[in-house]
Amino acid sequence: IIVMTSNVGGELIKRHMTIGFAAHIDGERKQQTEYEKMKENVLGEVKKDQRFRPEFLNRIDAQVVFHALSxxxxxxxxxxxxxxxxxxxxxxxxxxxxxxxxxxxxxxxxxxxxxxxxxxxxxxxxxxxxxxxxxxxxxxxxxxxxxxxxxxxxxxxxxxxxxxxx
Missing domain, CATH: 1.10.8.60 (Helicase, Ruva Protein; domain 3)
Known part of the structure; x- marks a missing residue:
């Protein structure tokens, strides 16, 4: 197992942090929906980013987007x-x-x-x-x-x- 980290999409996560705290008030389900949207946007950003060639990304079995730390x-x-x-x-x-x-x-x-x-x-x-x-x-x-x-x-x-x- 090889674990790699990147800050690609970091701006999206930072912007989402305020949404995440507001969503917590409305309930966990809404927070999960917001997280799924943010995750989709971040993974899309990884694919668009010029730093990672498609051949490299195709060799990665799984990508994980972590929740922001509370x-x-x-x-x-x-x-x-x-x-x-x-x-x-x-x-x-x-x-x-x-x-x-x-x-x-x-x-x-x-x-x-x-x-x-x-x-x-x-x-x-x-x-x-x-x-x-x-x-x-x-x-x-x-x-x-x-x-x-x-x-x-x-x-x-x-x-x-x-x-x-x-």
Whole structure:
């Protein structure tokens, strides 16, 4: 199996995104009909596009047009990527707690309508993984600590969880 991606017809998909959100209000059936129309237009665009010769297109068994990512999908992707970060610092006996505000901020910062969720990986690396690694190396967080990752004033902040003494 070989999977190839292209942004041919990307403009049609972007234009459809607003239609898709409006259609959701009217029900799932209308949304599916709108998607089918958009898919037909995109596949027609692929056939008309000069970048792909007919001989090449005839060798492809199937073409899939994906639905645009919703905010819920982006949040799920953020959660999956952050789970990997959490697991990697747990190996160093450091617990990571990430607030919903931080997750939402990372999703907004890392999602690009033109590139989808691809930039999310870089965003999480630049805003969470790299600063956390540097803080661990400087000794700001120690084994046994719980680090809270939050969003304040449009930036990611990290601080140790202060344990209440009884």
């Amino acid at each position: 905010e819920e999908h982006i949040r799920q992707i953020v959660d999956l990527m952050l789970d990997q970060v959490i697991a990697s610092v747990q190996e160093k006996n450091v617990t990571l707690e990430i607030t919903d505000e931080a997750k939402d901020f990372l999703g907004k910062k890392g999602y690009d309508p033109d590139f989808g969720a691809r930039p999310l990986r870089r965003t999480i690396q630049n805003l969470v993984e790299d600063p956390l690694s540097e803080a661990l190396l400087r000794g700001e967080f120690l084994p046994g600590d719980t680090v809270v990752v939050d969003c304040a004033e449009e930036e990611i902040v990290m601080k140790p969880l202060v344990k209440e003494t009884t």
